[in-house]
Amino acid sequence: MSDAAPALEIRNLNVYYGDFHAVRDVSLTFPRNKITAIIGPSGCGKSTVLRSINRMNDLIPNVRIEGQVLFEGKNIYDPDVDPVEVRRRIGMVFQKPNPFPKSIYENVAWGVRINGFRGSKAELDALVEEALRGAALWDEVKDKLHQSGLSLSGGQQQRLCIARAIAVRPEIILMDEPASALDPIATLRIEDLMRDLAREYTIIVVTHNMQQAARVSDYTAFFSTDETRTGHLVEFGPTEQIFTNPKDPRTEAYITGRFG
Amino acid sequence: MIRKTLEARVQHLKEELLVLGSMVEQAMQQAMDALKRRDLDASRRVYANDQAINAKRFDIEREAIVAIATQQPMAHDLRFLASVLDVASELERMGDYAKGIAKINLLLGDQPLLKPLIDLPRMVDLATSMLRRALQAFVQGDVQAALAIPKEDDQVDALYNQIYRELITFMMQDPRTIDQANYLLWAAHNVERMADRVTNICERTLFTVTGEMRELDGPDDETLAPVGGEPAA
Ligand SMILES: Nc1ncnc2c1ncn2[C@@H]1O[C@H](COP(=O)(O)OP(=O)(O)OP(=O)(O)O)[C@@H](O)[C@H]1O
Ligand SMILES: [Mg+2]
Numbered sequence: 081m082s083d084a085a086p087a088l089e090i091r092n093l094n095v096y097y098g099d100f101h102a103v104r105d106v107s108l109t110f111p112r113n114k115i116t117a118i119i120g121p122s123g124c125g126k127s128t129v130l131r132s133i134n135r136m137n138d139l140i141p142n143v144r145i146e147g148q149v150l151f152e153g154k155n156i157y158d159p160d161v162d163p164v165e166v167r168r169r170i171g172m173v174f175q176k177p178n179p180f181p182k183s184i185y186e187n188v189a190w191g192v193r194i195n196g197f198r199g200s201k202a203e204l205d206a207l208v209e210e211a212l213r214g215a216a217l218w219d220e221v222k223d224k225l226h227q228s229g230l231s232l233s234g235g236q237q238q239r240l241c242i243a244r245a246i247a248v249r250p251e252i253i254l255m256d257e258p259a260s261a262l263d264p265i266a267t268l269r270i271e272d273l274m275r276d277l278a279r280e281y282t283i284i285v286v287t288h289n290m291q292q293a294a295r296v297s298d299y300t301a302f303f304s305t306d307e308t309r310t311g312h313l314v315e316f317g318p319t320e321q322i323f324t325n326p327k328d329p330r331t332e333a334y335i336t337g338r339f340g
Numbered sequence: 341m342i343r344k345t346l347e348a349r350v351q352h353l354k355e356e357l358l359v360l361g362s363m364v365e366q367a368m369q370q371a372m373d374a375l376k377r378r379d380l381d382a383s384r385r386v387y388a389n390d391q392a393i394n395a396k397r398f399d400i401e402r403e404a405i406v407a408i409a410t411q412q413p414m415a416h417d418l419r420f421l422a423s424v425l426d427v428a429s430e431l432e433r434m435g436d437y438a439k440g441i442a443k444i445n446l447l448l449g450d451q452p453l454l455k456p457l458i459d460l461p462r463m464v465d466l467a468t469s470m471l472r473r474a475l476q477a478f479v480q481g482d483v484q485a486a487l488a489i490p491k492e493d494d495q496v497d498a499l500y501n502q503i504y505r506e507l508i509t510f511m512m513q514d515p516r517t518i519d520q521a522n523y524l525l526w527a528a529h530n531v532e533r534m535a536d537r538v539t540n541i542c543e544r545t546l547f548t549v550t551g552e553m554r555e556l557d558g559p560d561d562e563t564l565a566p567v568g569g570e571p572a573a
Binding site: 291326332336338 | 418
């Protein structure tokens, strides 16, 4: 499937919300240090799958998860696994930038602190700077670190959220439509940033924007629903192949805009 | 059916390609007919008309690029539009071959022909027929036809070989014929190249429909005459 070593592997994942079977039998391997895009029509379970990867679904009542998510060979749903540690190692960036109503500095330092940081103030400063640089935001905020995160533009806020995510040194970053609330230029900046981040991190991104998936990702997974509205994986492959010559006619129909 | 705008652009491009194809076909037929009849005025018209072929090719290219830029085509749509760019330039080059034959007639001036032309017009009939059907196959996405048409290239090559042998014989018997024989060989080479380019169009059809990139050579050609190079004139 790919030359790259896997960063994470989903095996026979099924997700239910109460009686509703939202995601059926998904098996997928995410290559390390690559960007994998998850695309598909609304309601096909993209966000559900993404949330299953770092146990964010645990926070939703009535949810039931079957199958395995193997991270470093270990199923993250094993009873001896600490979900908080899973979420540190597999970070998440959401659709709407959601900085805390605190300073830019605190937005980044917060995650580091709650993960038991014991270093000096100078060390924390260095970590914050490194994360802000990593998120391509440092030059824009270095003179106003103590202003509110909410004072930044939408694109800057999203990069602040990315800085917050990478400050705790995760291995995988999940992104759920990270640019859908941004203007085209801010969107391209986020995409550039994602390419930079992929050198160090494995990125899994859900996007409604097919051109974005085509521009930014190395691999693409296409999900769809069937008559019962149950989401499932239709096709996974190198992005180049999915967008120039998909194997499955359902993928072809979707990416050429002739879906439904 | 959604994507009406893209569909309409694709449809229009198909029509324009067929128009360009028939312009090229006509140019080739008229160029050969003029040579056969030693009609210099007709050759001058073919020569001048090549401008229209070039212009149409650029129109098609422009339209395809606008469709790519504004419609963000993917998969089959993208392969089609990328292929349109290719096919339009193949047609334009074929137009140049017709223009080359027109020029040969003008270069021959008032010399009488060594012999009436029979096989050369036959070559043109074969090549233009292949072209017409190959373009139809392209716009209809007919892979079956696209795979079959290149096989006819060996008939064109056979005629080319025959013409070559015949002209060589003339040249050996009477060195004063070398000039004209050489020009006629050139004309034959142009038609041979045209048929080769038909195969390229068939390859684009296969690619558009299936995504497969493969050369569709006709059966191994045992050409005696020089092949492959670009003719000038
Ligand atoms: N908390 C929930 N409770 C009940 N059903 C839910 C819940 N979250 C999602 N669903 C249902 O599960 C299915 C998959 O939802 P999900 O949000 O994963 O889809 P999605 O592919 O991310 O869609 P979108 O592109 O609109 O974000 C949908 O039918 C949705 O209504
Ligand atoms: Mg979603």
